Amino acid sequence: MKKKVCQKDIARKVGVSTALVSYVLNNLKEGRISKTVAQKIRDTAKELNYRTNQIAKSLKINKTFTIGLIVADISNPFFSSLARIIEDEANKKNYTVIFGSSDENAQKSWKLINALVGRQVDGFIIAPAENTESDLTYLKDHDIPFVLIDRYFRNVETNWVAIDNYKAAYTATQHMIEGGNKRPGMVTFNTSLYSLNERKRGYLEALKDNNIAFEKTWCKEIFYDDTKTSVEKAVADLLSLSDPVDSVLFASNILATYGLKYIHHKGIKVPGDLAIVTFDQMDSSDFFYAPLTYLKQPVKEMGEMATKILLENIEKGKEIEQINFDATLVIRDSTLHPQSKL
Amino acid sequence: MKKKVCQKDIARKVGVSTALVSYVLNNLKEGRISKTVAQKIRDTAKELNYRTNQIAKSLKINKTFTIGLIVADISNPFFSSLARIIEDEANKKNYTVIFGSSDENAQKSWKLINALVGRQVDGFIIAPAENTESDLTYLKDHDIPFVLIDRYFRNVETNWVAIDNYKAAYTATQHMIEGGNKRPGMVTFNTSLYSLNERKRGYLEALKDNNIAFEKTWCKEIFYDDTKTSVEKAVADLLSLSDPVDSVLFASNILATYGLKYIHHKGIKVPGDLAIVTFDQMDSSDFFYAPLTYLKQPVKEMGEMATKILLENIEKGKEIEQINFDATLVIRDSTLHPQSKL
């Protein structure tokens, strides 16, 4: 029971050509093949437990029904949720997904994309790391469809689905200010990524519109390496300013997780000592003693849309689509400031 | 810049046969090819930006350097962490990983395995759903290497890496009892999966060894569908017994997450009203107002070991390996019972 059965085996057994086997197994030339022989082929295929060799088929038809998913880290809940949505959508259309984690590293990203291109994936869904514009240019030059998710570059014209990060951060900051906070801080990554910089811009603009004079000590930019320690230091710094910050916006779930552990550990009172808003939904935010106010991204819609756009591109070669969803501010206890104006 | 460049293009340009191109690109027959022509081939390959078509190569060599990963749900942090470890290990050896989520459903599992077999994956790492023994038999019959992770079946002799669930649950239950709890409960899944039943067995055995008479109302078995509601009801039931349970062991992170949200929501005091131990590490367990005592699985070691065993099987066809790791009981506040004996 070892050897794989192929079309030739079926053809031989039924006494027809492999062409015919291929046709009936693919439901081609329906009316033009005698029902009896078609049935015999199907029966024999089932009997021999035939399974088409997708590799051979792919080579011939120049299509693998495989998509590559490149994220920063598949073990980050935001990306694994996205992966699950994408998996489901892709499977519906008989696509399979190969994933890779770039660790926000341009070299790794290029290596992954390169490997998957060699494997002839039909397209990519990518949450690009910074400085990976050239990867995308490469894909474009080679007519390999892709859609960016969560992040994009203003100077590369392509498909993407993301959220309006400026608006989201603005809304969150505005909310903190309306809650009576006078000195809102922010913890974000030190990056050239547009999406994160938009979050910072939204934060700054909200301060400005509320006539709050931004002080640059209020915004901490964390490097990707040694994130944990840097976040802890950042939070400590924000709270030990001569005029400490009274509220803080965490620009991602990773930053928030480290920050909150530290805050919890240090016994800092939320929202009393510090009001908090985070980007992204986390299981943890329900468990923090003050359930967290957070910006909820429509992960399901984003994943579905990205997959839909990609598959359309693969199958019909559609025009460019750029979709901005809105994040929703889910207001809970971590911003119920004692001296709230609301 | 559209057409893909193939070995023929290089061969033509250099003026040699494709055989030679293939040899030098694969570093074969090193001494037996003139250095100058070899160099010219390499230069031209680089110049034309040649990338070998893995699909064609796979078809020929009958190996795809791809492994299939089947888990219950890639968005479950336990599995996404595992996925990340496996990805890294696999990549080191130039393997790529395709994943699929079975949702604990045997039909889905079979569909996924079937699809990936058609794609000629070189092997599988599988966290099997219940009633999927036949899938595994199929793989064995077809000499497709695989290793089970997290779960296995006693009656299918194959590679697996897991933890000693009996021992883990026993230890956790013993710990609850030593903390002064007289009526420990358990929330687990209703399943035939050996790993989960071992957890129950460990719990029961610990009760017995401590002369605590088990009452069947203490152990709640949750069905896979409608998990959230069922868990909430289970916890409510455990606490509204005429003699309520004073402590509870959650048999998985999913069960714990739903249970804890409910407990938090209802204002149940932990560990005062209820001591808690959970299986699996969760971000959330650091944030619960009483940091949770939990059974930590050595996810990294498990993922690495599973990948190592699989790749050895693929490459050398090794004998069967069955590895049981130990979980570690990490003791924190959720089991610091007021009337502790310790």
Next chain:
DNA sequence: CTGAAAGCGCTTACAG
């Protein structure tokens, strides 16, 4: 209604 044959892009004995 059906089959012979070419070809997808590689690898690999084999012959020289």
Next chain:
DNA sequence: CTGAAAGCGCTTACAG
């Protein structure tokens, strides 16, 4: 040191 040729398992004009 190098090339012609077969073949991996499919699909698909083309011819009949």
